[in-house]
Amino acid sequence: MTFQGKKVVVTGAAGFIGSNLTDSLLELGAEVVGIDNLFNGRTENLDEARKNKNFQFHKGDVRDLSFLLDMFEETDFVYHEAAFASVPQSVKMPENCHDVNVNGIMNVLNAARRMDVKKVIFASSSSVYGEIPDLKKNEEMRRVPISPYGAAKLACEAYMYVFYHVYGLKTTSLRYFNVYGPRQRDDSPYTGVIAIWFNRARNNQNLIVFGDGEQSRDFTYVKDVIQANLLAGEKDVPGEIINIGAGNPISLNDLGRLILKLTDREHLKLEYTDPRPGDIKHSFADLTKAQEMLNFQPKYTQEEGLREYFKWYIEKNNIDLEIH
Ligand SMILES: NC(=O)c1ccc[n+]([C@@H]2O[C@H](COP(=O)([O-])OP(=O)(O)OC[C@H]3O[C@@H](n4cnc5c(N)ncnc54)[C@H](O)[C@@H]3O)[C@@H](O)[C@H]2O)c1
Structure with missing residues (x-):
């Protein structure tokens, strides 16, 4: 009932996570206003949403305060997903990353405060932890980002908290760990x-690994991330920062082998190349806080998530491939 008839603005709505979130909010009866500057998003991601009379799309930039003031009129929830969302690109263009992410959130928070938005929920990232040695990351740990993207997300979290502490705006940051699933870009x-890797496997190309492949990640299926966002909208958890992951790390070597097995391409190889700057070695979410505060429990194992994602991809692109 939380979202029925409520106005929800999703920034970055044409992107991978924003468009999946938009569809779920519409299913729950919300009136959704999606905004995106289409820097990385695709309008086709909103084909489903556009069929719903409760959906509107506005092309615009989160760095434009007057646009946001206009969009946030009489808004209950803002989900801020828009971002300069790539670690390697942020290493190449730190000032652009800062501009979109940090100046962007300042506008989102200012506009939300001025327009009396009830709640702002923000897509943060596990990259804020950076190079701390502990495998399992909990929210109390030190944060030592090692990329401009991680640094920007940390600054965003700080502003989210400050707007709650100083102005009473109800803000919650969710730290996503490596998300995958339908509508994720595969062409960049x-x-x-x-x-x-799925794209390479289906095209019979070896998988390229940066480093020795022993780095691990907590790959999280997008539907679990959406579930967490909806819970964060329902529960009263202002000022909090909460990890959202699968809670189940996998090394890149094991992931590669799993993808080759599922696509029946076990004759292909993992090909090793230099590590990338800004990449962290291990990352996996301690979900205790998410369980306690949000009652969040991931529903997908990595194999289940990969199967569902690959099947969606095959059907959408009309590809002749069977998932094993
Ligand atoms: N995908 C992941 O693994 C992951 C992990 C942690 C955090 N996140 C965060 O989740 C959010 C969504 O990520 P995603 O994977 O869907 O990325 P995405 O690039 O698919 O979506 C981001 C969207 O924001 C839009 N955008 C970029 N700059 C904008 C601007 N100035 N004004 C308006 N719109 C703008 C893009 O066009 C894009 O549609 C981002 O904040 C990202 O940092 C993602």
Whole structure:
């Protein structure tokens, strides 16, 4: 009932996570206003949403305060997903990353405060932890980002908290750990490794690994991330920062082998190349806080998530491939 008839603004709505979130909010009866500057998003991601009379799309930039003031009129929830969302690209263009992410959130928070938005929920990232040695990350740990993207997300979290503490705006930051699933871009070197490797496997190309492949990640299926966002909208958890992951790390070597097995391409190889600057070695979410505060429990194992994602991809692109 939380979202029925409520106005929800999703920034970055044409992106991978924003468009999945938009669809779920519409299913729950919300009136959704999606905004995106289409820097990385695709309008086709909103084809489903556009069929719903409770959906509107506005092309615009989160760095434009007057646009946001206009969009946030009489808004209950803002989900801030828009971002300069790539670690390697942020290493190449730190000032652009800062501009979109940090100046962007300042506008989102200012506009939300001025327009009396009830709640702002923000897509943060596990990259804020950076190079701390502990495998399992909990929210109390030190944060030592090692990329401009991680640094920007940390600054965003700080502003989220400050706007709650100083102005009473109800803000919650969710730290996502490597998300994958339908609508993830597969056509750019800056996209997630699962989309790139699936594409290579189906095209009978070896999988390229940066480093020795022993780095691990907590790959999280997008539907679990959406579940967490909806719970964060329902529960009263202002000022909090909460990890959202699968809670189940996998090394890139094991992930590669799993993708080759599922696509029946076990004759292909993992090909090793230099590590990438800004990449962290291990990362996996302690979900205790998410369980306690949000009652969040991931529903997908990595194999289940990969199967569902690959099947969606095959059907959408009309590809002749069977998932094993
Ligand atoms: N995908 C992941 O693994 C992951 C992990 C941690 C955090 N996140 C965060 O989740 C959010 C969504 O990520 P995603 O994977 O869907 O990325 P995405 O690039 O698919 O979506 C981001 C969207 O924001 C839009 N955008 C970029 N700059 C904008 C601007 N100035 N004004 C308006 N719109 C703008 C893009 O066009 C894009 O549609 C981002 O904040 C990202 O940092 C993602």
